[in-house]
Amino acid sequence: MNKEKIAEIFEKISELLEIKGDNLFKIRAYLNASRVISQFPGNIEDAVLKGEMSKIPGIGKDIASKIEELVKTGRLIYYEELKKSVPEGIFELLKLRGLGPKKTKILYEKLGIKNIADLKTALEDKKLLYLDGFGEKTVSNLTESIKEYNNFKERYLYPEAQLEAGLIISYLLEAAGSLISNIEIAGSLRRKLETVGDIDIVIASKSSAIAEVFLKYDKIAHIESNGDTKISIVLENGMRVDLRIVPPEDYIYALHHFTGSKLHNEELRSREKKHGYKINEYGIYKTEYNKIIVADEKDFYNVFNMQFIPPELREGAGEIEEALKHDIPELINIKDIRGVFHVHTSYTDGKESLEEMVKTALELGFEYIGITDHSVSAPYAHGLSADELNSEIEHIDRLNKQYEGKITILKGIESDILENGDLDYGNETLSKLDFVIASVHSRFNMHKEDMTARIMKAIKNPYTTMLGHLTGRLLLERKEYEVNISAVIDTLSEYKTIVELNANPKRLDIDWRYIKEAISKSVMLSINPDAHNKKGFDVIEYGVNAARKGWTTKNDVLNTYGINEVLNKIKTIREYKLNKSV
DNA sequence: GCCGTTTTCGGCCCGACTGTTTTCAGTCG
Ligand SMILES: Nc1nc2c(ncn2[C@H]2C[C@H](O)[C@@H](COP(=O)(O)OP(=O)(O)OP(=O)(O)O)O2)c(=O)[nH]1
Ligand SMILES: [Mg+2]
Ligand SMILES: [Mg+2]
Ligand SMILES: [Zn+2]
Numbered sequence: 001m002n003k004e005k006i007a008e009i010f011e012k013i014s015e016l017l018e019i020k021g022d023n024l025f026k027i028r029a030y031l032n033a034s035r036v037i038s039q040f041p042g043n044i045e046d047a048v049l050k051g052e053m054s055k056i057p058g059i060g061k062d063i064a065s066k067i068e069e070l071v072k073t074g075r076l077i078y079y080e081e082l083k084k085s086v087p088e089g090i091f092e093l094l095k096l097r098g099l100g101p102k103k104t105k106i107l108y109e110k111l112g113i114k115n116i117a118d119l120k121t122a123l124e125d126k127k128l129l130y131l132d133g134f135g136e137k138t139v140s141n142l143t144e145s146i147k148e149y150n151n152f153k154e155r156y157l158y159p160e161a162q163l164e165a166g167l168i169i170s171y172l173l174e175a176a177g178s179l180i181s182n183i184e185i186a187g188s189l190r191r192k193l194e195t196v197g198d199i200d201i202v203i204a205s206k207s208s209a210i211a212e213v214f215l216k217y218d219k220i221a222h223i224e225s226n227g228d229t230k231i232s233i234v235l236e237n238g239m240r241v242d243l244r245i246v247p248p249e250d251y252i253y254a255l256h257h258f259t260g261s262k263l264h265n266e267e268l269r270s271r272e273k274k275h276g277y278k279i280n281e282y283g284i285y286k287t288e289y290n291k292i293i294v295a296d297e298k299d300f301y302n303v304f305n306m307q308f309i310p311p312e313l314r315e316g317a318g319e320i321e322e323a324l325k326h327d328i329p330e331l332i333n334i335k336d337i338r339g340v341f342h343v344h345t346s347y348t349d350g351k352e353s354l355e356e357m358v359k360t361a362l363e364l365g366f367e368y369i370g371i372t373d374h375s376v377s378a379p380y381a382h383g384l385s386a387d388e389l390n391s392e393i394e395h396i397d398r399l400n401k402q403y404e405g406k407i408t409i410l411k412g413i414e415s416d417i418l419e420n421g422d423l424d425y426g427n428e429t430l431s432k433l434d435f436v437i438a439s440v441h442s443r444f445n446m447h448k449e450d451m452t453a454r455i456m457k458a459i460k461n462p463y464t465t466m467l468g469h470l471t472g473r474l475l476l477e478r479k480e481y482e483v484n485i486s487a488v489i490d491t492l493s494e495y496k497t498i499v500e501l502n503a504n505p506k507r508l509d510i511d512w513r514y515i516k517e518a519i520s521k522s523v524m525l526s527i528n529p530d531a532h533n534k535k536g537f538d539v540i541e542y543g544v545n546a547a548r549k550g551w552t553t554k555n556d557v558l559n560t561y562g563i564n565e566v567l568n569k570i571k572t573i574r575e576y577k578l579n580k581s582v
Numbered sequence: 583g584c585c586g587t588t589t590t591c592g593g594c595c596c597g598a599c600t601g602t603t604t605t606c607a608g609t610c611g
Pocket of ligand 4 (some may be wrong): 342344414530
């Protein structure tokens, strides 16, 4: 039982308790525990065995024992009992905008509505109007909510939302720039989360006229709410946008509030409340009339003797403690990236020739480029036979002479990890290469233990320099294959093997939530573009975002080093493992 | 249910917007 599943169960418990009408703080405790578990930076099974769960803030004796039950038996009797009283479809009903636990309960108890389909029928039959608290507006809003639920995604990839947010900001600046003293993306998008539920934007303006300007944006399909300081809309493509408008003097407080995360805000506010501060989106107050003025977010945190916390770290995952100790490290920046590994060419499924990819890397200022086409067992991608790989190697040798002094081309392969954990070529071929990325591209549905063993064996192979996309996930499309990530990280550590952070915005794999664990076990990262065309290098940005979310510093990442250090490091890995295996 | 440097009870972040409730509960951020 992994932490995602455990977190999901506690989230559902909180929803079930809401429906039951249980104590609000108890409900919050479960929801909070769910968030804390999903952020837990380590192996939850180990922590359970060591009896360390209840040491984690937000996990007490009761929830700790429930986690233990889940880890040990795979079930939770308390949850199963709770679920019996409520139909499964209640969870989807709760996802509808405008429908919370109270109304859902009424619909279920009074009209027997058990899921969205039931609700749709009841709406069409105008049955809701007979209920107390349900009027014409509620009916039309729920009808609209069902449409949105059916037609639109719940979350979007970071780059889609980033693009859309940029368009909105450009529009606002163009249409009403003089009214705007500050404008910034906030919410999960500012925190660089890999997927976002909506676009949050904060505006500082002296004039409320800016709201009118926003509402004239031509891509707005639906206005959900429209207040004095807050507007929520849905775009034609289904993306939701929240706009928050505040007077210029309140901007920093509003930006901080709206950046979140919710957990971060709650933690900061409750902690500082004990020290006599009140924090909201309009200010920091020591006493009611004594607003503390700050010029920027650095000042904001400094009020509480905290180090500035970069937005990427504001997930309520221990950042406040570290900021108090001034232990937040200098995070990696995109300018620290000096070269790239994991580049495909027209030798296999890349769209550009080898030389074009090299030229592009050179233009982008990279000092080295590690070429990795697909291996023989990847026929879908025209995987290279040993002979074909030899040709590519010779080609790289020629290009290295041609580009000497400009860029170094490293010879690599993205080798499939076969079902038995072997790599795709013999040692003779592999030893001609500078480095090898080993990735799983087949048989995703193996049992967890088998998949873990398969990957562990590949890591132990002396020629494996780094492990490619650890879980094979495609965000919002394909779930990760089952694998014991902590066991894999331990093996990477033991065999000094590097882990890829695949920068493709659909992958971002290794997940940033596991990066802290990897780094704490001295596993080095490589932020790889997995480029298949010239544009493919640009995704490095997303990889760096994810790395920052995982508290990564420059020195934790292979491709922040110069070519000589890189060559040295990858050689050392191979030698270390060759020695270890004899 | 969790938590404690005002501790083992009595608090728990704080506010905006909407609809139908004539005074605020529900939902959401
Ligand atoms: N203090 C406080 N702030 C909140 C609360 N809920 C949301 N916020 C703030 C922090 C959030 O980052 C910000 C935007 O809310 P969203 O619901 O859009 O969440 P966020 O953008 O973090 O994630 P998302 O990807 O949109 O689901 O508003 C809350 O309950 N209390
Ligand atoms: Mg958001
Ligand atoms: Mg929002
Ligand atoms: Zn690849």
